[in-house]
Amino acid sequence: MNKMLLTIVLLIISNIFMTFAWYGHLKFKQMEWGHNLGLIAVIFISWGIAFFEYCFQVPANRIGFKDDGGPFNLWQLKVLQEVITLTVFTIFTIIFFKEESFRMNHLIGFIFLILAVYFIFKK
Secondary structure, eight states, X not given: OOHHHHHXXXXXXXXXXXXXXXXXXXXXXXXXXXXXXXXXXXXXXXXXXXXXXXXXXXXXXXXXBGGGTOSBOHHHHHXXXXXXXHXXXXXXXXXXXXXXXXXXXXXXXXXXHHHHHHHHHOO
């Protein structure tokens, strides 16, 4: 697998863990085991999940960064990561938070993000 594709795959996996760590805990109260969890317990559970985020994020940035032989400069890595984050977040929200709606202003924001990717990657 080439470094560009490997970086993107690792960023996607990282962002899946990140989204569950940052927002998954909001569903804990709906689960039998999560009814009485305090904030400290939720923080530690989220940290445990976030550990795996870093296990994929750090290698993705190392593999993808041009100074380490990768195809991306720092700006490109960051914008790529943000677009992946919002894509994963959108899918997560649609699946797990069905009461949240995806509206036109969200779509317009994503279009601007795609434009940001275009301009950041433009030579």
